[in-house]
Amino acid sequence: MGNVIGGLLTSHVPGIGGAIARGVEKDPYWAPFFDGFDPVHDWLAEAKPDVAVVFYNDHGLNFFLDKMPTFAVGAAASYRNADEGWGLPVQREIQGDTALSWHIIEQLVADEFDVTTCQSMLVDHAVVVPFQLCWPGGNAWPVRLVPIALNTVQHPLPSPKRCLAMGCAVGRALERWQGPERIMVMGTGGLSHQLDGQRAGFINQTYDRFCMDNIVHDPDALTRISALDIIEEAGSQGVEIINWIAARGALGEGVTERSRNYHIPISNTAAATMLLTKEPAEAMAA
Amino acid sequence: MSAMGSIDAAARAAKRTIPGTSIFDGEAAARGYALNAMCYSFNNAENRAAFLADEDGYCSKFGLTDEQRAAVRARNVLQMIEAGGNVYYLAKLAGIFGLNVQDLGAQQTGMTVEEFKAMLLAAAHQTGEA
Numbered sequence: 001m002g003n004v005i006g007g008l009l010t011s012h013v014p015g016i017g018g019a020i021a022r023g024v025e026k027d028p029y030w031a032p033f034f035d036g037f038d039p040v041h042d043w044l045a046e047a048k049p050d051v052a053v054v055f056y057n058d059h060g061l062n063f064f065l066d067k068m069p070t071f072a073v074g075a076a077a078s079y080r081n082a083d084e085g086w087g088l089p090v091q092r093e094i095q096g097d098t099a100l101s102w103h104i105i106e107q108l109v110a111d112e113f114d115v116t117t118c119q120s121m122l123v124d125h126a127v128v129v130p131f132q133l134c135w136p137g138g139n140a141w142p143v144r145l146v147p148i149a150l151n152t153v154q155h156p157l158p159s160p161k162r163c164l165a166m167g168c169a170v171g172r173a174l175e176r177w178q179g180p181e182r183i184m185v186m187g188t189g190g191l192s193h194q195l196d197g198q199r200a201g202f203i204n205q206t207y208d209r210f211c212m213d214n215i216v217h218d219p220d221a222l223t224r225i226s227a228l229d230i231i232e233e234a235g236s237q238g239v240e241i242i243n244w245i246a247a248r249g250a251l252g253e254g255v256t257e258r259s260r261n262y263h264i265p266i267s268n269t270a271a272a273t274m275l276l277t278k279e280p281a282e283a284m285a286a
Numbered sequence: 287m288s289a290m291g292s293i294d295a296a297a298r299a300a301k302r303t304i305p306g307t308s309i310f311d312g313e314a315a316a317r318g319y320a321l322n323a324m325c326y327s328f329n330n331a332e333n334r335a336a337f338l339a340d341e342d343g344y345c346s347k348f349g350l351t352d353e354q355r356a357a358v359r360a361r362n363v364l365q366m367i368e369a370g371g372n373v374y375y376l377a378k379l380a381g382i383f384g385l386n387v388q389d390l391g392a393q394q395t396g397m398t399v400e401e402f403k404a405m406l407l408a409a410a411h412q413t414g415e416a
Contacts, residue, residue: 064322084378153310196308196376197308199304200390265406
């Protein structure tokens with residue numbers, strides 16, 4: 001019954017938000033990344049999602065080390081963005097979907113994923129930058145949000161295999177959802193990058209291409225190494241690929257790659273965008 | 287890698303070394319708590335102003351260790367990481383000084399910012415090695 005229509009996997013580099021604020025999307029440095037969103041805009045205009053289920057990681061806006069959940073699901077009526085300390089303009093709040101949030105939470109716990117639940121939750125650039133990329137112009141967001149945060153900060157991190165399994169459980173919950181909403185899934189972050197240490201600036205194009213080439217038809221291939229192995233391959237923050245892996249799980253079967261963009265560098269990051277769509281349901285063909 | 291069969295194996299894996307990379311595990315998170323807590327407070331503009339107005343007083347309020355205080359005083363990112371700092375929080379301290387992640391990368395790798403940016407641009411032309 002559930003109506004998952006497709007998903008977006010994209011980098012969420014804060015500098016992208018800065019570029020939007022300065023209006024430099026068409027500058028030579030930025031255009032190769034922003035241009036990758038043309039097919040995304042076309043798809044969103046035609047698919048008209050009502051809700052976005054977003055797998056992301058918090059970077060010290062909502063969660064601190066005093067309480068650090070491995071998997072946290074938002075169940076708030078709305079989600080505010082806020083000052084992260086380095087000057088990005090604060091974005092307008094995003095409406096939640098509490099009924100869908102609690103449905104996902106109930107199904108996840110029934111499926112033995114014992115998640116943290118958050119009735120109050122700030123969302124950082126990892127949610128709002130992808131929203132700005134999808135729906136530029138600063139108008140009211142056309143979708144409601146169910147945010148699902150994965151810990152990429154404090155080790156031990158959840159294994160890639162566990163992230164895929166959790167995403168698959170979210171996908172089963174969405175299939176059982178009886179509402180009429182058209183649901184899109186997002187996984188944000190990555191690809192390879194490292195901000196800290198003597199290896200700062202590390203990028204691994206080979207590993208990134210392996211991930212992009214396999215995530216649609218063989219996501220298990222991305223889960224055969226540990227989170228620490230991913231850090232060696234993709235950099236300390238490249239481990240954000242676990243958000244992509246979980247999102248891929250939530251999309252379930254019948255996924256097609258509709259567009260892909262990969263560009264080095266955006267800030268310190270190998271930036272990537274992939275648009276994945278579900279095989280058209282009869283409702284869309286009609 | 288192979289499946290982890292025991293807590294000992296997991297503990298060993300957590301201590302794994304990756305060149306030029308520190309793993310922010312429980313031990314580092316405990317060691318760095320005060321420094322990271324201070325940096326987390328910089329989500330608030332009033333706290334950023336309070337730090338700039340009285341750096342010593344602000345650091346004292348959060349109970350930074352001598353090592354953390356020295357690292358902050360020196361504006362030295364590698365020393366802050368050595369003292370348990372996590373870059374997600376340290377970036378908020380860097381923001382007070384108008385420094386971005388390229389500035390941080392240049393400092394940590396001993397390059398100029400221009401050299402660091404050139405290295406990133408060059409990565410586009412490498413086929414890469416896994």
